[in-house]
Amino acid sequence: SQQGEEDPQALSIQEGENATMNCSYKTSINNLQWYRQNSGRGLVHLILIRSNEREKHSGRLRVTLDTSKKSSSLLITASRAADTASYFCATDPTLSGGYNKLIFGAGTRLAVHP
Amino acid sequence: DVKVTQSSRYLVKRTGEKVFLECVQDMDHENMFWYRQDPGLGLRLIYFSYDVKMKEKGDIPEGYSVSREKKERFSLILESASTNQTSMYLCASSLMAQGSTDTQYFGPGTRLTVL
Numbered sequence: 258s259q260q261g262e263e264d265p266q267a268l269s270i271q272e273g274e275n276a277t278m279n280c281s282y283k284t285s286i287n288n289l290q291w292y293r294q295n296s297g298r299g300l301v302h303l304i305l306i307r308s309n310e311r312e313k314h315s316g317r318l319r320v321t322l323d324t325s326k327k328s329s330s331l332l333i334t335a336s337r338a339a340d341t342a343s344y345f346c347a348t349d350p351t352l353s354g355g356y357n358k359l360i361f362g363a364g365t366r367l368a369v370h371p
Numbered sequence: 372d373v374k375v376t377q378s379s380r381y382l383v384k385r386t387g388e389k390v391f392l393e394c395v396q397d398m399d400h401e402n403m404f405w406y407r408q409d410p411g412l413g414l415r416l417i418y419f420s421y422d423v424k425m426k427e428k429g430d431i432p433e434g435y436s437v438s439r440e441k442k443e444r445f446s447l448i449l450e451s452a453s454t455n456q457t458s459m460y461l462c463a464s465s466l467m468a469q470g471s472t473d474t475q476y477f478g479p480g481t482r483l484t485v486l
Contacts, residue, residue: 297482298479299463299477299480302475305474345413347475357473358416359475363412364413
């Protein structure tokens with residue numbers, strides 16, 4: 258079952274521009290996480306936002322969470338070519354039975370051109 | 372740093388073969404997970420384990436089994452590989468057991484092709 262759905266599926270921007278990716282989900286959550294995947298590699302955790310938080314920052318990353326709309330956004334400011342990757346949101350549903358069982362979306366492919 | 376390793380980056384097998392994918396983590400994590408990743412579908416959970424010898428089915432367990440004899444090692448087994456199991460397989464681990472929130476640490480993935 259796919260909980261998170263990212264939008265857009267693909268995004269192409271120039272270096273220095275900001276990149277915004279959105280994630281929508283269906284059920285109540287404990288937290289929402291964003292991961293990054295370089296081509297053909299494993300995923301790397303970027304940032305976690307809990308259900309009682311509305312905004313979180315980490316370096317050039319800014320994440321917002323709107324639990325009333327069941328949506329989140331990831332903003333990457335001043336993008337660099339090295340930010341080229343796929344970005345996934347993952348939700349930790351409240352009714353998943355624990356065990357840190359996340360549900361991942363299909364991802365947004367970001368291409369940053371020099 | 373947490374390290375999650377997978378036995379192979381690329382693997383080519385024939386239909387009907389028994390396939391073992393191995394995953395090892397070095398940080399004493401309780402939880403371990405196996406996902407498959409296909410274009411447009413994201414990551415789908417096959418099986419997970421929250422303790423040695425304990426396993427739970429994920430969303431797509433059909434055609435797969437798992438084994439966790441030691442805390443650091445979680446194996447995914449394809450009893451009789453089929454072409455529709457051609458995919459990228461990702462292993463992950465996380466620190467805490469039930470009731471906690473935590474991030475998952477991923478291995479580099481195994482790209483399996485079944486001919």
